[in-house]
Amino acid sequence: MCGRGVGDYWLSTGILLGTNDKAASTTAGAPPRGAAGDAVDGSSIMTAIGEAVYDWTLADDVIRWSDNVAAVLGYPGAAIATGRAYAALLDHRSLTSRQDAVLNGAVADRGEGVPYEVRYTLAPPSGSGSTLVIDDVGRWYAGPDGRPARARGAIRVINDRHDREQRLEFLSRYDELTGFFTQQHLVNVLGNALNDTRRSRAPVSFMIIALDNFRAINQAYGFDAADKVFAAVAHRIKAQLREGDAIGRYSGSKLGIVLMNCDEANMHIAAERFHAAVRNGVITADESAVAVTVSIGGIELPRYGRSVRDALSRAQDSLHQARQSGSGRFVSYTASVDREARRRANAVFSSEIAAALEERRMRLFFQPVVDIATRRVHFHETLLRLQRANGTFAPATDFIELSEQLGLIRLIDEYTLGRALEALTAFPAAHLSLNVSGETVGDAVWLSSLAEALLSRPDLAARLIVEITETSVIRHLDDATRFVATVHDLGCRVAIDDFGAGYSSFAHLRTLRVDMIKIAGTFIQNLVRSRDDQAFVGALTELAANFGAEIVAEWVADEESAAMLGAMGVTLMQGTLTGDPTLEWGLARSAAAASPRKAG
Secondary structure: OHHHHHHHHHHHHOOOOOOOOOOOOOOOOOOOEOOOOOEOOHHHHHHHOOEEEEEEEOOOOEEEEOOOHHHHHOOOHHHHOEHHHHHOOEOOOOOOOHHHHHHOOOOOOOOOOEEEEEEEEEOOOOOOOOOEEEEEEEEEEEOOOOOEEEEEEEEEEOHHHHHHHHHHHHHOOEOOOOOOEOHHHHHHHHHHHHHHHHHHOOOEEEEEEEEOOHHHHHHHHOHHHHHHHHHHHHHHHHOOOOOOOEEEEEEOOEEEEEEOOOOHHHHHHHHHHHHHHHHOOOEEEOOEEEOOOEEEEEEEEOOOOOOHHHHHHHHHHHHHHHHHOOOOOEEEOOOOHHHHHHHHHHHHHHHHHHHHHHOOOEEEEEEEEEEOOOOOEEEEEEEEEEEOOOOOEEEHHHOHHHHHHHOOHHHHHHHHHHHHHHHHHHOOOOOEEEEEOHHHHOOHHHHHHHHHHHHHOHHHHHHEEEEEEHHHHHHOHHHHHHHHHHHHHOOOEEEEEEEOOOOOOOHHHHHHOOOEEEEOHHHOOOOOOOHHHHHHHHHHHHHHHHHOOEEEEOOOOOHHHHHHHHHHOOOEEOOOOOOOOEOHHHHHHHHHHOOOOOOO
8 A cells, every 4th residue: 555655664764753762763863855955844635645654652652643644634643642642533334443463463573563453433523524544554563562652654544435435335236326236236146046945945937027118218319318218127025025135136127026925826926916017007117108128037046946047048038928928928937848959950050150250151143043044054142051061951941040040140141241251252154142131231241251351352342242131131220221331331231131030021122122123932943833933023023113112922833933033023033943052163164154134
């Protein structure tokens, strides 16, 4: 502590104690002088850094203070001239004192003194409402009998630092917004509750509660208002808890609750109380009124889990199921052999996905998209496959959804972009399309990677089509609009894939101004027999013609469907009729034979 060094210096010179007594000063002499010969004002320096020094002789209990003690403590030296008088100022909450540090130490003085450092609180001086938090650092010296005879030290008032430390200690356990436990402290409480259940055999329930429309509130009113709504919801739920239950902020828009001595049946009752407390009446924040509902997932312990990890993951699973079933729902975890088997399989498969990316075992297959009239290859769609250890290939439908859930999809899209650009470079006659996920539509990093690659090879842009799904457009229309505009600026074309699967508004086509629309295969596979599908495809084709977009029909499997599509004005198709996806050698053969025409 810096007080020790400063205090030892001033004590060693003796200049602040106003004495030349050899007992109080190891080095007598004139005060140190500045560069210009002026005496250094030690008292003012000590006052400026908030420190005073003392010399306490225990035989007579006299404390001699530096001249600035009144400026530092607010008490005149005469009022605290004895150890007894100083000790009388100790706040009753102090657990230790200077007397304890000096008189009750377990270390013997071997001739160099014994250092001590102690923190305590003094009563507030007259006219002040605040107690004084003191850091006291010094060294005591033994007399002939080996017992403490003298102590020299320095004190510093550290109220500001103490307040900061107390605040940090508070924030380590409590959330600043709600005043409830932090996630980590709540997890500790949950762990202790689980340990108690082993002795008491009383069940414990754990819940995760999420605001259903938190994101919408954020977007409509801003983060501050959303936080106030969250805090209001949290306090409404807190009011429904029993003594002994615990609540904390589990994440940005989620609460975690530990319900003591609560089984599954009582958890359902508690969930209904929480739902009612939130939905009965609007919540106001920043002059805005909102109606809020919550989704709840819960688990009874130790019945369905014996560890904190089990409790957290299974409650989260239950919350996910609740949110999928609608707003304002509660789902209690129940054991499922199928679900656990699927989870174990997902864990294995996720490791395989990560390994395949690292080992470049993700391979691109290429399916031709051909002109309906001439059957000449217009471009190839790149389709990602995962090559397993046994040499077989898993289609993207087997791992894309899991990759999106685990956050791996961005890595996959980056990987696919790199391989597609390599293929365009290797086959100068090729025109390719590649698919990107809804997450990538809002990812500036992916766009930066594309822009950087095209900076050195701008000629590749005209031969690249970027496909986004209709469902990603529906979920992220603003992001999709910016994404399409950026891709166009880079010189590439854009297609909407699986159009019709998400029942998107035709207005999206006008907003996005894409170059190509790929009709979902579900509308093509029964086209010959379904009048509804015929009407949809016919209307879409006519509308797309007005926007100048080309139409691609997916999943075309027979000549009858191809003929009907051609009659409707569809210009391009892909499917088993014209070629299944193949590896790179298939692209080389097809590209060499093809003369792709540029899309209008």
